Amino acid sequence: MSEDPQDFSLRKIAVAAFGPSLLFGIGEGAIFPVVALSARDVGASTAWAGFIVALLGLGALVANIPAAALTTRFGERRAMVGAAAFSLVGLALCLLAVEPVVLALGVLMVGMASAVFLLARQTWLIEAVPLPLRARAMSTLGGIRRIGMFAGPFIAALFIQLLGLRGAYWVATVAILAAGLLSLLVPDLPSSQQKRATGRRPSMRELLGLHAHVLLTLGIACSLVSALRACRQIVIPLWADQIGLDATSTALIYGLMGGVDMLLFYPAGMVMDKRGRLWIALPSILIMAGSLTLMPLTTGFASLLLLSVVLGLGNGIGSGIVMTIGADASPTQGRTHFLGAWRTIADLGGGTGPLLLSGITALASLAWGIVAISTIGYLAAWMFWRWLPRGEPVVQVRS
Structure with a gap:
């Protein structure tokens, strides 16, 4: 932990804490819209192109x-x-790719690098920021990354006009190179250095055993949120x-939501x-779930x-909630390993949710698929109400 909360300000560490995440987010956002098009450009089938896009999430x-x-x-x-x-090597493969398999490898590497970068960033912030400011730090980290990913496609669009899809x-190459260079200026925290130098670190198996309860309750709830x-x-x-809107109208709605x-x-x-984590976790999820329930109407x-817009509002106020609860639940010894397991559980939800939506849509209809997904939100809200500590300005989750 760093200095006294009364003397600490996020502004003091803003560049070191959030600058690399903004730049990495711009890099990711720049390539997300064009990966499928690039895959088609090098000869991939539609199905193969979809798989290559999925490798970003699978890599993470x-x-x-x-x-x-x-x-x-x-x-x-x-x-x-x-x-x-590592991400720059992946981007180089994407730039040089003339076959789908080379592009797929590059995309997979970018996804894997993203996981390492985000986990290291979260761990650094947990150690650097006093506990009474933790949620603000995690929310800002999540929000800054979203800003980067939102801006990335617009910046990329300017260069695509000049250089084609490679633009x-x-x-992404320039943004992630800048993120890496800026990260060089971020000092390792004394507490982190001490933990690496002294003491036995618990194994992943030991951590999973010690913290099984919180992973199977709040961890799964966060997976449902994802x-x-x-x-x-x-x-x-x-x-x-489904309701007959054109591409321009759809893009406008999606952009305003973002x-x-x-x-x-x-x-x-x-x-x-x-006020406590529950004051944001519960409204955020209920607003999202309620919006999806009503969407077929x-x-x-x-x-x-x-x-x-209401759906975007619900998601926006919940920025950083998964990272914050994970940080609260993480032990001092073995924190990074715990967060790796926590992110894996959350990412599993992010990957299986769309598959569930697709399956129900195929069996019934899109409307029923949307309503079924909204019930996931209500289940997550109940799990948070049941297991997330409340009534304290600062919450430390205990396993």
Whole structure:
């Protein structure tokens, strides 16, 4: 832990804490919209192109546990610099790819690097920021990354006009190179250095045994939140197409939802720090779930826009909630390994949610698929109400 909360300000560490995440987010956001198009450009089938896009998330999922080991061994700063370098190699493969398999490998590497970078960033912030400011730090970290990913496609669009699809990868290359260079200026915290130098670290198996209860309760609840969030990005364009909206209207709705998503992350973090995590976790999830429940009732642009904005508001106030609860639950010894397991559980929800939506849509209809996904939100809300500590300005989850 760092200095006294009364003397501490997030502004003092803003560049070191959030600058690399903003730049890495810009890099990720720049390539997300063009990966499928790049895959088609090098001869991939539609199905193969979809799989290559999925490798971004799959890479992050499989790398969470190794990311914890790397961060524990080498420290947060070296892990971030290494992740940036690894991502640059992946981007180079994407730029040079003339066959789908080379592009797939590059995309997988970028996804894996993202897991290492984000885990190291979260661990560094937990150690650097006093507990009474933790939620604000986590919410800001999540919000800054969203801002980067929101801005990335717009920056990439300018260069795509000049360089074609490769322009997006050049934007990502410059942004992630800058993130790596900025990470070089981030010092390893004394507490982190001491933990690596002294004391026996518990193994992953020991950690899972010691913290099984919190992982199987709040961990699964956060996994359901990730599923809800992943599905919301798919539901908007699918339902817009279902009710006959054109691509321009759909893009406008999606963009406005994303804009609202980024507005309230810091005030929400302040509420969590002052009133407790449940004061934000519960409203955020219920707003998202309620919006999805009502979405099949929308019939035109105005009604879908209204519900999408409310959906973005619900997701926006919950920025950083998964990281904050994970940070609260993490032990001092073995923290990075615990967070690797925590992120793996959360990412599993993000990956399986869209599959559930797809399966129910195929068996019944899109409307029933959306309603079924909304019930995941209500289940997550109940789990938070049941197991998330309440009534304290600062919450430390105990296993």
